[in-house]
Amino acid sequence: MSKESLHLDPLIHAPVRLAILSLLMTVEEADFTYLKDHTGTSEGNLSTHLTRLEEGGLITVTKTFYKKRPRTLCAITPEGRKRFHHYLACLEAILTPEQTE
Amino acid sequence: MNSHKAYEDVQLIKEMLAKSKTNICKGGKYFILWGYAVLAGIIASTLLASLGYARFIWFAWFGVMAVGTVITIIFTSTEKKHSRVVTLLDRITGALGMGFFFSFLLASLAFPLLRVYPLEAIGPVTGMLAGTFIFILAVIYRWRFLLIPALIWYVFAVGVTFIPDELTGLAMAFPLIFGYIIPGHLLISKERKEKKDE
Numbered sequence: 001m002s003k004e005s006l007h008l009d010p011l012i013h014a015p016v017r018l019a020i021l022s023l024l025m026t027v028e029e030a031d032f033t034y035l036k037d038h039t040g041t042s043e044g045n046l047s048t049h050l051t052r053l054e055e056g057g058l059i060t061v062t063k064t065f066y067k068k069r070p071r072t073l074c075a076i077t078p079e080g081r082k083r084f085h086h087y088l089a090c091l092e093a094i095l096t097p098e099q100t101e
Numbered sequence: 102m103n104s105h106k107a108y109e110d111v112q113l114i115k116e117m118l119a120k121s122k123t124n125i126c127k128g129g130k131y132f133i134l135w136g137y138a139v140l141a142g143i144i145a146s147t148l149l150a151s152l153g154y155a156r157f158i159w160f161a162w163f164g165v166m167a168v169g170t171v172i173t174i175i176f177t178s179t180e181k182k183h184s185r186v187v188t189l190l191d192r193i194t195g196a197l198g199m200g201f202f203f204s205f206l207l208a209s210l211a212f213p214l215l216r217v218y219p220l221e222a223i224g225p226v227t228g229m230l231a232g233t234f235i236f237i238l239a240v241i242y243r244w245r246f247l248l249i250p251a252l253i254w255y256v257f258a259v260g261v262t263f264i265p266d267e268l269t270g271l272a273m274a275f276p277l278i279f280g281y282i283i284p285g286h287l288l289i290s291k292e293r294k295e296k297k298d299e
Binding site: 015025094 | 104107108110111113114116117118185186187188189191192
């Protein structure tokens, strides 16, 4: 990976968004409560970050109802997976700089 | 970006992966459900054979498998609606179970339609399907204990050929209890333990 391409995706770079994507990479889909519990962030903060990720096309957010209660389901998109993998490659390159020479 | 920040990012990713890396087995209740479905099939077969309606045994199995399939579909869709997270493992297990029992369902429909009633085939077919199903589950769940019930079913698939036909139903009770009901309950307790540890 060249030094020029060592550009960390700003949409993923924020810790909460990175945590959300890391969780969604391992599951098919997860609901809002699961993400809130596992990222340890507040509802408002999580909601803001989910919106950013959805607007960026990295995740899909589906709102449904279960027993008359609203439910938000999140899943990573193929584009999200691709960009997450690229992000990981960048991190690896930063941590092992001899490979970028 | 300095390497320290990159290291922090890697640590965060690792932490999230560790949190989501739970080998939760949601298949326990379905496992037991199918155990009881097979039990119902055995009872129906034994009754039909003793009443002289042996040619209807495959239809009885078809009925049991059809009811089991419908119940599993309803259970699965209900569970998915209230489940907080759906893993790939859940989908694989569900698809695997449905695939195996759908095969048995079709076989139990096809044989009578072909006007062949290989009653002696019920034992080996059940043994092979159940053994293979549990063997794959053991690998997916990374739970070696399940290899024992899988082996029990495989042994039964061969061993049943040496047993007189009238004792086949009775002989099937052994792998059913030790290869299905007991592992099913153990699977549920494993699931509860993992949920508690989470």
